[in-house]
Amino acid sequence: MLSAMAAFGAVMLVIVIGINAVNYAQTRSVQDDLIRNLLEYEQRALTEPKKPRPPIGEMPGRGPEDEFTTRFFTVHCDLSGEVKGISRDHISSVDEETAKAYTEKILLKGKEKGYYGEYRYQVKTDASGITVLFLNVAKDMQFMRTLLLVSLVIGVCSFLVVFVLIFVFSGYAVRPYIKNIERQKRFITDAGHELKTPITSIVTSADIAAMEHEGDEWIANIQKQSARLSKLVGNLVALSRLDEEMPFPEKDTFSLSDAAWESAEPFAVIAKAEGKKYRQNIEENLALYGERNAVQQMLSILLDNAVKYSDRGGEIRLDIYRRKKKIYIEVFNTCDLPDVSELERVFDRFYRLDESRSAAGGGTGIGLSMAQAIAENHGGRIEVKSQSGKTIRFRAVL
Numbered sequence: 336m337l338s339a340m341a342a343f344g345a346v347m348l349v350i351v352i353g354i355n356a357v358n359y360a361q362t363r364s365v366q367d368d369l370i371r372n373l374l375e376y377e378q379r380a381l382t383e384p385k386k387p388r389p390p391i392g393e394m395p396g397r398g399p400e401d402e403f404t405t406r407f408f409t410v411h412c413d414l415s416g417e418v419k420g421i422s423r424d425h426i427s428s429v430d431e432e433t434a435k436a437y438t439e440k441i442l443l444k445g446k447e448k449g450y451y452g453e454y455r456y457q458v459k460t461d462a463s464g465i466t467v468l469f470l471n472v473a474k475d476m477q478f479m480r481t482l483l484l485v486s487l488v489i490g491v492c493s494f495l496v497v498f499v500l501i502f503v504f505s506g507y508a509v510r511p512y513i514k515n516i517e518r519q520k521r522f523i524t525d526a527g528h529e530l531k532t533p534i535t536s537i538v539t540s541a542d543i544a545a546m547e548h549e550g551d552e553w554i555a556n557i558q559k560q561s562a563r564l565s566k567l568v569g570n571l572v573a574l575s576r577l578d579e580e581m582p583f584p585e586k587d588t589f590s591l592s593d594a595a596w597e598s599a600e601p602f603a604v605i606a607k608a609e610g611k612k613y614r615q616n617i618e619e620n621l622a623l624y625g626e627r628n629a630v631q632q633m634l635s636i637l638l639d640n641a642v643k644y645s646d647r648g649g650e651i652r653l654d655i656y657r658r659k660k661k662i663y664i665e666v667f668n669t670c671d672l673p674d675v676s677e678l679e680r681v682f683d684r685f686y687r688l689d690e691s692r693s694a695a696g697g698g699t700g701i702g703l704s705m706a707q708a709i710a711e712n713h714g715g716r717i718e719v720k721s722q723s724g725k726t727i728r729f730r731a732v733l
Contacts, residue, residue, distance in 0.1 A: 336498075336501050336502065336505050339497075339501050339505075340494070340497070340498055340501065343494065343497050344494055347490045347493060347494055348490070350486075350490070351486045351487060351490045354482070354486055355479070355482060355483050355486060358479060358482055359479060362472075362475050362478075362479060363455075366455045366470060366472055366475065367448065367455075367457065369405070369470060370407075370448075370455065370456075370457045370468055370470050371457070373405075373407055373409075373468055373470065374409075374457065374459050374466060374468050377409045377422060377466065377468065378466070405425060405470075406425055406426045406428075406470075406471040407425050407426060407468060407469060407470045407471060408421065408422060408423045408425065408426045408429055408434055408468075408469050409421070409422040409466060409467070409468045409469075410422075410434055410435065410437075410438040410466070410467045410468075410469075411464060411465075411466055412438065412442070412464055412465040412466075412467070413464045413465070414460075414464055414465065416439075416442050416465065418435050418438060419464065421434050421435065426471065429469075434469070437451060437454070437456075437469060438467050441456055441458065441467055442458070442465070442467070446458070450472075451469070453471060453472060453473040453476060454469040454470060454471055454472065455469075455470045455472045456468065456469045456470070520575050523571055523572065523574075523575040524572055524575050524576070527568045527569070527571055527572035527575070528572070530564075530568050531565075531568060534561060534564055534565045534568065535565075537557070537561045538558070538561045538562065538565065541554055541557045541558045541561060542558065544557075545558060567701075570701050570702070570705065571701065573705060574684070574701055574704060574705050574708065585626070586624060586625050586626055587624070587625075587626075587627075588622055588623070588624045589622070589623060589625070589627045590620075590621070590622060591621040591622060591623040591630065591655065591662065592617055592618065592619050592620060592621045592655070594627055594630060594631050594634075595617050595621075595631075595634060595653075595655050595664075596617060597631065598631045598634040598635050598638070599615055599617075599634065599638060599653055602635075602638040602639065602641075602642055602651075603615065605642055606642050606645075606651050609642070610647070610648055611642070611645055611647075611648065611649050611650070611651055612648075612649070612650040612651065613650075613651045613652075614650070614651070614652045614653070615652070615653040615654070616652075616653070616654045616655070616656070617653070617654075617655045618655060618656045618657060621655065621656075621657060621662060623662060623713075623733060625713045625733070626713075629709045629712070629713075630709065630713065630733075632705070632706075632709065633664075633705075633706045633709040633710060633731065634664065636702045636703065636705060636706040637664070637666040637706055637729050637731070638651075638653065638666060639702070640666075640702065640703065640729070641666050641667070641668035641729075642668075644668070644670055644727075645668040645669055645670055646669055646670055646671045649668060649669035649670065650667075650668065650669045651666075651667070651668045651669075652665075652666070652667040652668070653665070653666055653667075654667070661715075661732055661733065662732070662733045663730060663731070663732055664730070664731040664732075664733070665728060665729070665730045665731075666728070666729045667726065667727070667728045667729075668726070668727060669725065669726050670721075670724070670725065670726065670727050671724065671725065672721065672724035672725075672727070673724065674724070675721045675723075675724045678719055678720075678721055678727075679719070681703050681719055682703050682704055682706075682707045682717070682719075683704065684700065684701050684704045685700040685701060686700060706729075706731070710731045710732075710733065713733050714733070715731060715732045715733040716731070716732055717729065717730065717731040717732075718730050718732075
């Protein structure tokens with residue numbers, strides 16, 4: 336709807352501006368042509384005073400009624416700008432003092448032509464002096480204002496009508512896509528529940544077989560892969576629930592500081608056990624409105640990712656702080672990534688930045704997708720940045 340209305344609004348704006356711009360240009364051109372002819376008309380009266388001036392209706396492009404509808408006055412000045420004569424034969428609403436004041440203000444502007452009040456003027460300078468002709472264009476200006484107002488009203492009304500139509504019909508247009516998405520979610524959830532039973536049976540059978548045939552590498556491989564499959568199915572079902580419209584119906588205000596300390600503690604122990612430097616800075620008394628377990632899961636995913644993919648003897652850092660009305664969760668670690676050209680794809684499902692290390696670590700490739708979904712369901716976002724593949728930083732803003 337936003338895309339359609341933006342496109343239609345842009346088209347209507349172009350049409351309204353185009354209509355009024357063309358009308359303005361054409362009206363001004365007609366006015367300038369008339370002024371030019373009137374200046375020649377007045378010049379003949381000055382140079383040939385004994386000859387009667389022909390009617391305005393006999394000028395090129397004019398009709399017989401133009402003698403009565405064309406209202407103008409002319410002011411003649413010397414080259415210094417001093418008024419020498421005023422012709423008001425075709426206007427009665429302007430006295431000589433007003434005409435003189437208008438001329439002085441126009442000459443101060445220094446422009447050859449333009450608008451002054453309800454008049455279109457043109458200044459002509461030659462050896463005999465300066466002539467300023469004022470053409471009354473009140474009707475033309477009123478028409479331009481009316482056209483602008485009418486076109487704007489029509490544009491706004493058309494915009495509202497189209498909005499109503501799009502609002503009504505867009506529901507029908509997206510209904511098949513909504514059904515497909517719902518079917519996909521239902522399929523993942525149903526398939527996950529159906530797969531749990533046979534996977535549990537395989538895991539149990541493998542454990543019993545391992546007790547009877549201790550050290551068998553084939554049975555050990557079955558145990559490893561079935562455990563990985565069980566984790567993958569669980570994550571898929573959890574991710575499918577996060578895609579629902581209300582994944583966390585029972586949100587509440589909780590202490591983020593306490594929840595973060597609780598989630599980070601085991602990863603701090605693991606990092607130190609692996610000889611990695613771990614530091615954390617969690618601001619005290621941070622409260623967040625949301626689902627505590629989900630936020631802790633997001634923290635665990637980011638910290639687990641940092642511990643797994645940091646380089647040997649590397650550094651891991653957790654920072655949680657408030658800036659104004661937002662809470663920032665940053666997880667930083669040193670690393671050695673061969674290619675960071677597609678870094679933003681780490682939030683895509685099943686995408687792995689380093690395939691070899693992901694496979695060795697037993698990752699499923701959807702953990703970061705879950706972290707992103709959790710952040711978005713708490714009204715926030717999550718982003719990632721890297722410096723030449725040597726460091727990586729995940730930042731969640733809630």
